[in-house]
Amino acid sequence: MAGFLFCLLALDISTALSAVLLPRQGDPTWQDTTLPAAQRADALLPQLSWEEKIAQMGGIRRLLGANATFNRTAWEALYPLQHGILSYGSQLNQAQDVLPYANMVREEQLNSSKVPWITVTDSVNSIYVPGGTLFPATLSLSTSWNLPLYEEIVASIRDENMALGTHWVLSPELDIAKEPRNGRVGEMYGEDVYLVGEFAAQYVKTMQERDEGGHMKVATTVKHFLYGQGSGGVNTASMDGGVNHLYNDLAIPYIRVLKEKPASIMISYSSVDRIPMSMNTALIQDMLRSEMGFTGLIMSDAMGILHLYTESNVASSYKDAAIKALRAGLQLELAPGQPACFPYLVNSSSDQEIVDLVNEAARQHLIIKFDTAMFDLPLPTMENLNRTLRAPQHLDVNRRASREAIVLLSNDGFLPQANFSQVALIGPFGDIIDPGSYAPTTSANPEYGRTLRGSLEARMGAGNVRYVKGVDIRTTSPNDTAGIQEAVAVAKAAGVAIVSLGSLSVYSQDAAVNQRTDGEFYSHASLAFPGNQQQLLDAVLDTGVPTILVLNGGQAFVLNNSTMRCNAILHQFLGGEFSADALVEIITGQVNPSGKLTISMPQADGAFPIYYDFLPSDNVGGGGSDPTDSTVCAGDWNLPCLNRDGAPMAFGYGLSYTTFDISGPQVTNSNSSGGSISIFCTITNTGNVAGKEVVQVYFRQQYSDIELPNKRLVRFQKVELQPGEARQVKFVIDKADLGYYNNAKYQVDSGHYTFWVGSSSRMADLKNATISL
Amino acid sequence: MAGFLFCLLALDISTALSAVLLPRQGDPTWQDTTLPAAQRADALLPQLSWEEKIAQMGGIRRLLGANATFNRTAWEALYPLQHGILSYGSQLNQAQDVLPYANMVREEQLNSSKVPWITVTDSVNSIYVPGGTLFPATLSLSTSWNLPLYEEIVASIRDENMALGTHWVLSPELDIAKEPRNGRVGEMYGEDVYLVGEFAAQYVKTMQERDEGGHMKVATTVKHFLYGQGSGGVNTASMDGGVNHLYNDLAIPYIRVLKEKPASIMISYSSVDRIPMSMNTALIQDMLRSEMGFTGLIMSDAMGILHLYTESNVASSYKDAAIKALRAGLQLELAPGQPACFPYLVNSSSDQEIVDLVNEAARQHLIIKFDTAMFDLPLPTMENLNRTLRAPQHLDVNRRASREAIVLLSNDGFLPQANFSQVALIGPFGDIIDPGSYAPTTSANPEYGRTLRGSLEARMGAGNVRYVKGVDIRTTSPNDTAGIQEAVAVAKAAGVAIVSLGSLSVYSQDAAVNQRTDGEFYSHASLAFPGNQQQLLDAVLDTGVPTILVLNGGQAFVLNNSTMRCNAILHQFLGGEFSADALVEIITGQVNPSGKLTISMPQADGAFPIYYDFLPSDNVGGGGSDPTDSTVCAGDWNLPCLNRDGAPMAFGYGLSYTTFDISGPQVTNSNSSGGSISIFCTITNTGNVAGKEVVQVYFRQQYSDIELPNKRLVRFQKVELQPGEARQVKFVIDKADLGYYNNAKYQVDSGHYTFWVGSSSRMADLKNATISL
Secondary structure, three states: OHHHHHHHHHHHHOOOOOOOOOOOOOOHHHHOOOOOHHHHHHHHHHHOOHHHHHHHOOEEOEOEEHHHEOOHHHHHHHHHHOOOEEOEEOOOOOHHHHHHHHHHHHHHHHHOOOOOOEEEEOOOOOOOOOOOOOOOOHHHHHOOOOHHHHHHHHHHHHHHHHHOOEEEEOOOEOOOOOOOOEOOHHHOOOOOHHHHHHHHHHHHHHHOOEOOOOOEOOEOEEEEEOOOOOHHHOOOOOEOOOHHHHHHHHHHHHHHHHOOOOOEEEEOOOEEOOEEHHHOHHHHHHHHHHHOOOOOEEEOOOOHHHHHHHOOOOOOOHHHHHHHHHHHOOOEOOOOOOOOOHHHHHHHOOOHHHHHHHHHHHHHHHHHHHHOOOOOOOOOOHHHHHHHOOOHHHHHHHHHHHHHOOEEEEEOOOOOOOOOOOEEEEOOOOOOOOOOOOOOOOOOOOOOOOOHHHHHHHHHOHHHEEEEOOOOOOOOOOOOHHHHHHHHHHHHHHOOEEEEEEOOOOOOOOOOHHHOOOOOOOEOOOOOOOOOHHHHHHHHHHOOOOEEEEEEOOOOOOOOOOHHHOOEEEEOOOOOOOHHHHHHHHHOOOOOOOOOOOOOOOOOOOOOOOOOOOOHHHOOOOOOOOOOOOOOOOOOOOOOOOOOOOOOOOOOOOOOOOOEEEOOOEEEEEHHHOOEEEEEEEEEEOOOOOEEEEEEEEEEEOOOOOOOOOOEEEEEEEEEEOOOOEEEEEEEEEHHHHOEEEOOEEEOOOOEEEEEEEOOOOHHHEEEEEEEO | OHHHHHHHHHHHHOOOOOOOOOOOOOOHHHHOOOOOHHHHHHHHHHHOOHHHHHHHOOEEOEOEEHHHEOOHHHHHHHHHHOOOEEOEEOOOOOHHHHHHHHHHHHHHHHHOOOOOOEEEEOOOOOOOOOOOOOOOOHHHHHOOOOHHHHHHHHHHHHHHHHHOOEEEEOOOEOOOOOOOOEOOHHHOOOOOHHHHHHHHHHHHHHHOOEOOOOOEOOEOEEEEEOOOOOHHHOOOOOEOOOHHHHHHHHHHHHHHHHOOOOOEEEEOOOEEOOEEHHHOHHHHHHHHHHHOOOOOEEEOOOOHHHHHHHOOOOOOOHHHHHHHHHHHOOOEOOOOOOOOOHHHHHHHOOOHHHHHHHHHHHHHHHHHHHHOOOOOOOOOOHHHHHHHOOOHHHHHHHHHHHHHOOEEEEEOOOOOOOOOOOEEEEOOOOOOOOOOOOOOOOOOOOOOOOOHHHHHHHHHOHHHEEEEOOOOOOOOOOOOHHHHHHHHHHHHHHOOEEEEEEOOOOOOOOOOHHHOOOOOOOEOOOOOOOOOHHHHHHHHHHOOOOEEEEEEOOOOOOOOOOHHHOOEEEEOOOOOOOHHHHHHHHHOOOOOOOOOOOOOOOOOOOOOOOOOOOOHHHOOOOOOOOOOOOOOOOOOOOOOOOOOOOOOOOOOOOOOOOOEEEOOOEEEEEHHHOOEEEEEEEEEEOOOOOEEEEEEEEEEEOOOOOOOOOOEEEEEEEEEEOOOOEEEEEEEEEHHHHOEEEOOEEEOOOOEEEEEEEOOOOHHHEEEEEEEO
């Protein structure tokens, strides 16, 4: 009942205010909108009370509960010392239901002469509540290898966020996807530091674009500093550390992205070399601040500070945890579980060290709020929200993105099939969507878009699509015989089967959460299909009916010999609202697939790491095989190592319906033009249909002072060619881009360098040339 | 033919010499046997030529080829710059055939006025050629948790080595067995730094015991500095590094063992934080020399220096590799592949830095040779060799050791079975031994000892043991039906089955090497039984015939639900010549098993790390379970985590035929007696037979400056009790033993400490008390 009244109230006031005014007594300079954000922050800071400064360093995690309910009592309990940032709470409340409450609390805060709220939310493949355009998730989008397209995507998500009043997002994620057991791989851009850096830089640049008034549209949060291969693939697990490892394997994307001046950086949960990151002064101050030069705000991950006390036992109380985190450099406690730690600082106003650190933290908050115009913008209106969400151009971008965010992993020539008369759609992913646990949607009956069943029915007519779920995702009981038998029957009857399998990552309030196997908090001790899905697939394949396999989930799967019998395999990772339509377009040949893997796929559960840029030492012990080949796996006696001859599932790999020839590279050393080299090659579409290919450039130097990967991606470009069309592709590479970090210092060596150009990281797909620099 | 002539020559001279005399021109002080080794070395060093010094830094890897053949031409090609150390070559030449050649080349060297050879060989569970006592391998022996027994074992191996003229061994191995995919786990003492340190210290102390003349009996080589969880479980693979990780997770056993003053340390193949260890100045000089205070000789692993050039691409030539290794601190190039690198230093005699380093290296060699009396001892005699090898007391120690080096993993009460009338012995390990690839024996028809088939036949009569191999180890063809059917038939006929399965680690010249799946160069992408062995076991179990499973191999296995149907499971790891006899003694109840796991066993291929002393951060992400529980695994949705309630295969676990009660500990803080604490508990044999139990003490502190494991082993004691007998066990722990390394400095904190006492690392098997220090 209370919720209903607040709702009415909120609707009354939501458009009533046009700008923020604080009746402060001191220097009014901060109100001058023509001054730089830092100058306004410096002017306002002395006018904030101690408690107000502390309060900036935290906020309210859940504006609303499920069904758009607002709990005034809980809100007021937290408010006094936590009113810097606002999050919306349940990610299934409709945007149009959220806006009135968000505006209500904004107005209340202004009426109390407080610094205005800034909304900080996750925003992975959409705004963080339903009503917006739902794109595929990060890993899926990275498989497009298409940065101009990604710019359009991010601009769409940015504009929808602004319409809801969200001006600070918790992306991009720069974690390196080299640990296939980690359930969060679907949130990442892949396994390669260069590719991750380029996509993430594009994200920050586009999201933080300046408006006409010179204000940052939406502030970004680069995260999770630092994370990669945590122990056991566990979300919060430790890493061993080592300065060369940290710089070369994890920090490179940060160093790239810092050039775009992200507003904030989030610290990882991990314990690096036994020092939890939330108190890791060496990595935050010495590395991130001093060496890497980051000047923005540093925040914790949710409950990261709390864990110093409750989990890692390196702090002896909530307050001790707060002080250790503050001293290490943390300035915002994100979405705390209760009790929050930073409010305990309120009693430390006589400790000058803490006072100074709190002042600096509050100043950072004010800078972001001034920079994003939180003091100046009018409250967002329902009218603009309705106009902006799902704008036609956003939906168009999404359709184009979805078509490029699918990887064709195998095809014996069966695809494309322009005209099925009937199809059997089989598997637990056939009639749901799996966009990831940070997507604001339900998996079944999503508000927008279609499941694969829906897309097939729309294309072929409902009567020609016979859907059988067959098995649940997680059930491992042997009692799935009936479902499997039914699947076999419909496959035989239809004469062709599309089997949709995978690993589910949905929001904790989704109806299917009991079937969840992927996403944050989940680790994959096995990379096989969960439950009885393999049995279902095997039974369908045993019929001999032509079978297309569609993979779902933000992870790699082990594709065993039985699975490889499929006539074609497509991986969409975590698709968006139009991914099912795009799958049908690809299956039927309306769209030529062009996605390329951004994570390598292991061949057995224990056969990892499998990333392409392995160190020579990590090659199969004593194997004596070509150390420059593209991927590595543990040298198990019974396991054909992924890399050597033919196994395709390596970084950069993906099939097309046409064929491309990429010539050997010509490499020229342009000493005259500022120390760069130029690489030319010619790509020709040698097949019968138009298509897109990603030309990839890798390199390595002959000798180095520390051990370096066997090769490294240094450039890529996606090109579209008509049948028979040829085009010269040119890459210009600054010599400064060919270096590495040796004991935290960047160096570029002279000597011989080999460059490879081709269509994947596999040696068989590359041609090379060597020059001396 | 040449070989035969040399053989005759060798036999003529082998006992002719009694002492080494070098007609040197300079200071004769080095000949004074009453002086300390270092003083004699300092006196002799200036009298060595430059080439002679270089030659000390290498040696001859293969004295003999297969069938005791000596290749004079190959020998002479290497000799001039490689004549410091001698290795015997093929590990299947009989000791009595090797000795004459060894003495021959020793005499030749003396006749050339050279510094005498010292033989450096592996010596894991025996001398390194046949003819000696063959003990179980290292991991097996560690499961005894019996240090006094281990002392007897090492003394036996030591004395047999000396009889053959071997005075320098390439053990102990301090690598930490936390990576279950690593094929060399069987060479290690287990996953715990304390346990590894205690066993290794015992090894060094016993091997390096002084003779009556004050000489070191056999010099030891502590290895591989540093190695633990290499990438992918690959033998030579990289580690990330991090100073707290290196000190706390890897260096602690070295710090313990250094108190026993080992003669030498071998550097690992690994690349740590991208710096290959063979050139890792920081870890060799700053850590090992300066911080840890090691003053002995530092050697490479075989081909470790070469790999700087040929594998890791951090050196640009053989000579560059030699110089980088020398500068980092390497002083001996072990068993090089050709070309060796250190001989390239011969042209650097005008480089004073290199001259100084070579002088220091040669000096280290001379010290070891003087200290082991290589200049003073007579050549070993055939008579003493025959008297010493397989001396009755060595065989007796081996029998006792073998009985304690077997772990009973499960038992539904079926064991012991005093009187089988018949038994079906099934599986590819039923009639071979699997002692590890560093054991000087063949797997089939070993010269000494028995296979399980032999031991059962000796006990029951050949007619009552029906052996069926069933399947090969590696074959994965589906054509094993006949063998499996035959196994099923004999199981039914006999009414009881003993199934012997596992993973084979044999020497490269063993007839069964094509069945090898374990040991150096092998990694286990899967921890299932290789080949069709699981099918064989499943088929036997499906008959309902009572089944005892015997595991073989230096590794953990995933024991799936089907396997757990066995009535009893025993793991012998890499057994010796009497392990099969001991298995039969245990099965029949003549011996009560007392082995305890020193590595934790995963429950799924990807569910690792699984070691008991995990960091809190590494616990299942967000699981909220008891963080002090004993083991951890990746939090896969379908995987019951090993630790929680009931799954037994954790560090310290092993069953007995009797039961023990261990009381809760009493912990007293003895401030008066030099800063130690005392822990008392009472252990009672509450069953019906005599038995041995390992009382284990674990601890953790409440809060610390860096993240520490949830608990750590700090003491253990094996006690033998008659039925009904009770005994108080007392542990005294210096407070100094409760510390940890924080940024390379050792610290001990005040605060609350919890101590657990019990029979395994599982919380269910422990009782605790907390005190304040």
